Amino acid sequence: MPLTEYPAGRAFPGVIGRTFDVSEPAWPEPRRAADGAPNVLFVILDDTGFGQLGCYGSPIETPNLDRLADGGLRYANMHTTALCSPSRSCVLTGRNHHSNHMAGITEISTGFPGYDGYIPFENGFLPEMLLGHGYNTYAVGKWHLTPSDQTSAAGPYDRWPLGRGFERYYGFMGGDTHQYYPELTFDNHRVEPPRTPEEGYHLTEDLTDRAIAFIADAKQVAPDKPFFLYFATGAMHAPHHVPREWADRYAGVFDDGWDAYRERVFARQKEIGLLPADAQLSRHDPDVQRWEDCSADERRLYARMMEVFAGFLSHTDHHIGRLLDFLESIGELDDTLVMVLSDNGASAEGGPTGSVNENKFFNYVPESLEQNLAAIDELGGPKHFNHYPWGWTWAGNTPYRRWKRETYRGGISDPFIVHWPGGFGARGEIRHQYAHAIDMVPTVLDALGLEPPDRIRGVTQAPLEGVSFAHTFDAADAPTRHVTQYFEMLGHRSIYHDGWRAVCPWPGPSFSEAGRPFGQPITAEELTALDATGWELYHVTEDPTETHDVAAENRATLIELIAQWYVEAGKYDVLPVDGRGQERLAEERPTIARPRTRYVFHPGTQEVSSVAAPRIVNRAHTITVLATIPDDGAEGVLVSQGGVDGGFTLYLSDGRLHYVYNYVADQEFHIVSEGTVPAGRHALSFEFEPTGEARPLEGKGTPGTASLFVDGEPIGSGELPVTIPIAMGLASGIAVGADAGSPVTALYRTPYAFTGTIERVVYDLSGDGVVDHAAEIRMALARQ
Incomplete structure (x- = not known):
């Protein structure tokens, strides 16, 4: 006799008699995915610039990410928020970072709705949406989305990964961690790494092992059940940690410096088709020393720092390849919608001279060339918390201006790859439609044929703020549906609308031009002055690298965009504008304990x-x-x-x-x-x-x-x-x-x-x- 099943919430359709022989059973219907539902894999890289992946013109070898691009799509016009936690909140919710209360990283939260770090439960996460459709949901790697005071064993745990729709989690809860001695969480409890650095331990390998194990555990029991995996390595964030043999592969590759790197990558990006043939390379950044002006010791140190970073990226790509190979070996890769994104542009947290300890940046401690040179042979190993200098940051964002934390395109324009052989036919093509991290959730739901839920766990859901770009998968000439997008990060503001971008840099176009360092507060008087004279205007359809400020000859357009920025700011809880940086680390906040x-x-x-x-x-x-x-x-x-x-x-x-x-x-x-x-x-x-x-x-x-x-x-x-x-x-x-x-x-x-x-x-x-x-x-x- 076939089983009778009935949907949850419906009345029992069977028969209940006085005894079993006169009764007819019926079972609540198990939650199953639709036939043929694909897997979904998000790979989120950290601090990786537009010009750092091989498939985006870089000399750094990333063969596994390149094969995804060759078998799928590269997007040339994808954007993030310029900082990690804010971007990740967009990736997982489909809402803007201020709507998610995530204006900055959780450690610099302040007491205002767009800034307090408490992602509202009405902004559901993608795993919460997919659970209801029969998906397994896994998060592996960096989280950094829980209010910082709630990441201890005291909880509460409702904003940890398992509280936001993930069934299993393995990774680290904060913004970065030591790659050889990580602070690891497994589900809701702390664990120690399975090996020591002396035994060959490295976090990226460990995360990949766990991701493969999570998928294997379920697929061997329920092979037709799809999964959503959020795979977020700690790479390429500082510390730049990698076994020496990976860094040594790049010995001598960067000896000609960051200026030459930019020229080489820029030419390759034009060849690939990421940029139009008439695009101009953005200016030499005033905060970056020219390579030929560096001393011999500086060039030797800085080249080695970049070799370590390049080895770190290739090492990360290798382990991403292991995950892809596993999916291919079990016949799942073609049926997996893969999206690869960096959370912001390359990072400037190493300062103008690079660092053997990134914590110096957060504490305003100046670097010592003598100390850094003394550590040159140990860079990449467990002894240091190293990061490269601004020159490589700037070069890593080729062809764009500036870097992470700022809303010029160097901070917000990021590599983005989509691969899904079972879902679309395009192979190795480039897409130029405008997109933003908030568009990833709507695109996944659209591709899966799902509607966003009205309620999650009884909480009425806010509307998604992104739009789907699934219509571009097989249509290179499809129109852009994302027409307007605001940006704000640490007081640095910009807005895109229909091919134009207005930018109001803070404290200025560069620190040297502003005469002020990063992280300065903005007073009401200064904001008024900035709105009057501090905005720049770029027609990025014709000038994608923001090379020509056309504000003077397009005053009416600029005024409209400034007004539109304030409209968006009101809509998404962007105010108050706050330019402070490290100062916010010391902000007094509520804590679980009195x-x-x-x-x-x-x-x-x-x-x-x-x-x-x-x-x-x-x-x-x-x-x-x-x-x-x-x-x-x-x-x-x-x-x-x-x-x-x-x-x-x-x-x-x-x-x-x-x-x-x-x-x-x-x-x-x-x-x-x-x-x-x-x-x-x-x-x-x-x-x-x-x-x-x-x-x-x-x-x-x-x-x-x-x-x-x-x-x-x-x-x-x-x-x-x-x-x-x-x-x-x-x-x-x-x-x-x-x-x-x-x-x-x-x-x-x-x-x-x-x-x-x-x-x-x-x-x-x-x-x-x-x-x-x-x-x-x-x-x-x-x-x-």
């Missing part, structure tokens, strides 16, 4: 992220560890915070108490107790007492005196002449009983687990000096 000055951490604690950790920068604080040292002694880390890019560690070695402060990998301060710590139960403490003022815009946190104590008795002290002013460390959080993640110092080998017993760690930020150690011990005894 404000307090005493924090208690327990044994086994690992990776309490900086946003959930006590904020100890620039303030007096005491850290006390209640620990028992066995008769034969103990060694290892008591508590650590941060990693190779900056932080501190408190540990025992050779019977002595040690404190090491890593000032953004620029200087390291080491304080050792004068005597040994005896066996038994003790309160081991560190106290920091400020002795001066912080000067964060100079890259200097407050200086101070660092003191060590055992049971309240001083046993050592030293001076910290400079401390980290803004961000303690990007790579690792608080860990108790070990140095989890990347090491704060090279004085020991991680995790250097403590061999005694720790009861708890207490941070005290009251400013009252060393805590009452006797009271702490009495409290501990009372809780046994």
